[in-house]
Amino acid sequence: MDYRKNVTRIYIIIFFHNLIPAYVIERIYWQDRGMTVMMVVLCEIVFAITIVISEIPTGIVADKFGRKKLLVLAGFLSMLEMIVLLFAYSFWTFAFAVFLAGIAGACVSGAMNALLYDSLAAGKQEDRFERIVGRINSIDFIAAILAALLGSVLGKRFGFEIPYILSAVSMFIAFVLTIFLHEPPREKLVHKTDVSKVRIKDYVIQSFSFYRSHPRLVSLLLQAMTVSAGITYLDEFWQLYLYETGYTILFFGVFSALISLARIPGNLLAARLLCYLKADTIVLLVLSMISVGFFMTAIFPGRIGVVVVICMFLASGVVEPVTVGYVHHRVSSSIRATVDSFQSLLERTISLFIGLGFGYIATKLSVVVGFAFLGAVSFLILGWYIVKSHPIKT
Known part of the structure; x- marks a missing residue:
């Protein structure tokens, strides 16, 4: 069987999974139904805690029983999520x-x-992995652009419920398509032991051993996760940032399309950049740009801040293909999903703690000041890495 066909199927699944018109009016929709910034942050914390609890078990299940089963379940739950949001008032x-x-x-x-x-x-064809990840992310953003343009117009003209109905339909299509994926062959774990006989704790032990034996990778991931956490809250609250600085909802669709478009070049060029720069150098440069960018959005709210936000999304597009490729080229396929889950778990944990500070400041003061807080956190991690890499001699 030609398992490379999975790549084409994943392209299509990602397109429909991200063709979600609801996202562009999501924060306004939530606010219109009584959700404050702090309530939204609390929901983000619920999301992060759920990830913390279920991340490792799902990774182990994927390695032990198959990745396709988990993807089918994920497709169903994503569709159900959109249906629930249609009836959400509390x-x-x-x-x-x-x-x-x-x-x-x-x-x-x-x-x-x-x-x-x-x-x-x-x-x-493992050497194509970063390139494929970049293309997948680009398809993600192209779908997001189309959805944003559609969602802002529909939301303005017909109300906020129509974009959510269309989003549920798109999630249903993505769910159906996951059923047609095929499970590729994998290596055995622990001296070629039959997967059915491998103990759950073996996956955990092997994953911890992998990270312990790659300290440089752990340092790179910490920087990448700081970038990801900052971009997550930028992505979640740019709508309120624009709203606070005087932009109308009609501009939201255009802006959402712009930030999605801005992420595409970095994803497509990530594999090529690795020909000239080391992975940790690339991530360090992006972290530096993000740190400066958050402070600029707070110091210059308005047109300059909007341009800076776009530039931040442009820079961040490089990070995921670089870091994901760095991990997967070094890990055995027998624990690939579990290691990826550990990485996601740590990322969500970092995002949770950063989100608590951001949510408190954004609620008490403003989203603009909250972005300044994100800049300060990014600078702290940047400073830590520089001192760690170049300790001061006494």
């Missing part, structure tokens, strides 16, 4: 929808990249 209903999204995210985080890498490995 914090707990929104929190339940986010809980479903958390489980779906945990199922995907380890399984998708593992299935993709092993599908390429079956055809001896």
